[in-house]
Amino acid sequence: MIELVSSDRCIGCNVCVRVCPTNVFDMKDKIAVIARKEDCQTCFMCEAYCPVDALYVAPQADWSVEVDEAELIASGILGSWREEIGWGQRSGDTMAERDTTPFFEVFTEQYRGK
Amino acid sequence: MSEVAQVGSLNLTTDVLVIGGGPAGTWAALTAAAKGVNVVLADKGYCGSSGATAPSGTGVWYVKPDEKLREEAKASRFLMGGQLAEHRWMDRVLDRTYENMNKLGVFGYPFPVDEQGNPHRRGLQGPEYMKLMRRLIKKAGVRILDHSPALELLADEHGVAGAAGVHKQSGKTWTVQAGSVVIATGGCAFLSKALGCNVLTGDGYLFAAEAGASLSGMEFSNAYAICPTFSSVTKTAFYSYASFYHEDGSIVEGASSKKGRSVLARHLLEGRQMFAKLDGAAEDLRPLLRVAQTNFFLPFDRLGIDPFTQAFPVTLRFEGTVRGTGGIHITNESCGTAVPGLYAAGDAATRELICGGFTGGGSHNAAWAMSSGSFAGEGAAAYTQSLGQYAARRSPVGCSSSTLIRQEMRPGAAAKTEEYISAVQDEVKPYQLNLFRTEQGLTSSLNRLDGLWKEQRNREIQRSPEGVKAREAEAMTATARWMYHSALARTETRGMHKREDYQVTDNSQHHRLISGGLDKIWVKTEAVNKERVLL
Numbered sequence: 002m003i004e005l006v007s008s009d010r011c012i013g014c015n016v017c018v019r020v021c022p023t024n025v026f027d028m029k030d031k032i033a034v035i036a037r038k039e040d041c042q043t044c045f046m047c048e049a050y051c052p053v054d055a056l057y058v059a060p061q062a063d064w065s066v067e068v069d070e071a072e073l074i075a076s077g078i079l080g081s082w083r084e085e086i087g088w089g090q091r092s093g094d095t096m097a098e099r100d101t102t103p104f105f106e107v108f109t110e111q112y113r114g115k
Numbered sequence: 116m117s118e119v120a121q122v123g124s125l126n127l128t129t130d131v132l133v134i135g136g137g138p139a140g141t142w143a144a145l146t147a148a149a150k151g152v153n154v155v156l157a158d159k160g161y162c163g164s165s166g167a168t169a170p171s172g173t174g175v176w177y178v179k180p181d182e183k184l185r186e187e188a189k190a191s192r193f194l195m196g197g198q199l200a201e202h203r204w205m206d207r208v209l210d211r212t213y214e215n216m217n218k219l220g221v222f223g224y225p226f227p228v229d230e231q232g233n234p235h236r237r238g239l240q241g242p243e244y245m246k247l248m249r250r251l252i253k254k255a256g257v258r259i260l261d262h263s264p265a266l267e268l269l270a271d272e273h274g275v276a277g278a279a280g281v282h283k284q285s286g287k288t289w290t291v292q293a294g295s296v297v298i299a300t301g302g303c304a305f306l307s308k309a310l311g312c313n314v315l316t317g318d319g320y321l322f323a324a325e326a327g328a329s330l331s332g333m334e335f336s337n338a339y340a341i342c343p344t345f346s347s348v349t350k351t352a353f354y355s356y357a358s359f360y361h362e363d364g365s366i367v368e369g370a371s372s373k374k375g376r377s378v379l380a381r382h383l384l385e386g387r388q389m390f391a392k393l394d395g396a397a398e399d400l401r402p403l404l405r406v407a408q409t410n411f412f413l414p415f416d417r418l419g420i421d422p423f424t425q426a427f428p429v430t431l432r433f434e435g436t437v438r439g440t441g442g443i444h445i446t447n448e449s450c451g452t453a454v455p456g457l458y459a460a461g462d463a464a465t466r467e468l469i470c471g472g473f474t475g476g477g478s479h480n481a482a483w484a485m486s487s488g489s490f491a492g493e494g495a496a497a498y499t500q501s502l503g504q505y506a507a508r509r510s511p512v513g514c515s516s517s518t519l520i521r522q523e524m525r526p527g528a529a530a531k532t533e534e535y536i537s538a539v540q541d542e543v544k545p546y547q548l549n550l551f552r553t554e555q556g557l558t559s560s561l562n563r564l565d566g567l568w569k570e571q572r573n574r575e576i577q578r579s580p581e582g583v584k585a586r587e588a589e590a591m592t593a594t595a596r597w598m599y600h601s602a603l604a605r606t607e608t609r610g611m612h613k614r615e616d617y618q619v620t621d622n623s624q625h626h627r628l629i630s631g632g633l634d635k636i637w638v639k640t641e642a643v644n645k646e647r648v649l650l
Contacts (some may be wrong), residue, residue, distance in 0.1 A: 018284075019161060019261065020161045020163065020164045021160070021161065021164070022159075022160025022161055022164045022165040022166070022169075022311070022313075022314050023160060023313055023314065024160070024262055024283050024284060040313075042308050042310075042311065042312070042313035042314075042347065043308060043310075043346075043347035044164070044169070044170040044310060044311045044347070045170055045410070045413065046164035046169060046170055046242070046311075049164075049170075049242050050164070059417070060345060060346050060347075060348075060413065060414030060415075060417045060418060061345045061346070062308045062345065062346055062347035063308065063345070064345075078416075078417060081416070082413060085409055085413075086240070086242050086243070086409075087243075088242070095225050095240075095243060096172070096240045096242075096243070096409055097224065097225045097226070097227070097239070097240040097243040097244075098225045098226075098227050099227060099406050100172070100227055100235075100238055100240060100406055100407060101227045101229065101235050101406070102237070102238075102403050102406055102407040
């Protein structure tokens, strides 16, 4: 679930408040805050839309974990999902353009390893 | 009937109201707008990120109009679905999906291009797809109400004529009077946190039933996804490459994603943790899998796990009707219901017409969403146009079965709602009740669910964000009751519906189960039309 809004990075653009499907964020003192963490469904959409990579959604859906912002930045995880989708500044192409794999049901049949 | 709908803080009149802004809702809005009518779309979250599709990637049942390919495509799930799909519907969904996917290419979806320069249209990446759909409907003039869950439909003696709800962020109420309404609220996953599914609480089923519509195939409602214990990312298809292990590293005999899911469930029931490793995927396949369903790897990457070489704990996460096939009963080719002016699309509608009783998960649901959305959008637009001058002179009232009020709810109401929600989850999530169904289990569960319904039904619910949760609890309770009444009536095993006490398929039950009712639930049979043509 959502574990971090980086106050260093947040520019108070309100995008996460707008796009979170379960309305987890509020604006407070011109930056976003996690107001209703229990409603987070771990869908990663806020991260995808955040223009400054200020948000981190931990993969754990049912329990909360401690995170360290400096570590997330150092490991390149912060902003990695937006980058992967192709919505980041450094992204060359989009995930959609890369997906040339065949129709999934055919695919799994053909490639089944056993 | 609740109080006469009052003037909300936002009071709109339109031709077509679409409830739900996932793929089905946006296609309905786009198609209706293209017919020249005014459209309002209300989403309980944000149209563009809401629902099961947006955070995910999905294959699409996109099959070129080649006779042989089409026949193979139709046969792929036909037997597994207990022969409940209908050829006529599969044909029109395949046609419309082909057409709509090609349109998406024209509209700017960045389909990859192969070496010959041909677009490759086998799937869609959710974030990109839904962002585009939002842009398209805005361009088409659709008015979008985000964070605006509906609380009830509005109707008069002639049929459905709008809906009322609340804006979650401001707490202000809204009312939209409309000539017709498309319900595209998705299925019901009972707040199980399956990826993107917590906005899918069966609201549309409840609204439709309150207006007098029926449901179909609610026994096909026990989809469970294989999923890492820690994660929300459900992507069962990948586990066809998995081996399953006990804690001590020994293989779990008979466990597999396709035929052996019940083996997994039985182990979990015994309280034994299971582990999976995708070691059946050959080296050269691994990068391809990453490209096809990138979001599958997101939780693993973040935890530093390589799912191909390292075992990780798995569970079965409940996905209810989202990857089941039950939903609102469709009564004509425009995805209309038994109630005039009311249409249903996407996972909110039954998908038995193309999947039978086998999962609609993935490509079929995606195809159904874009085609049923288009059928419903066209149908709703035509219906409103047929009303002419009459549309403006209606005074519809709210349909909610519980009284909706403006005053604050009693103290402790929110805690009560939480209690109802976990009580319903306790009936639908357990494998011993829902996956391994028995008469005894279903009956005892229904006794408790009926009690829960009665208790909630007599509550007054405020037109507020808190009231939305109370209505979601009611919707989930009602959904569970239609599910289990239908499951009880089908005394056989067919598709995903498995009865421990009736383990074989009974040819005399090759029919649909239609259900409905609120205080008293009814279930009846309906013949499967092999060539249903109701033009």
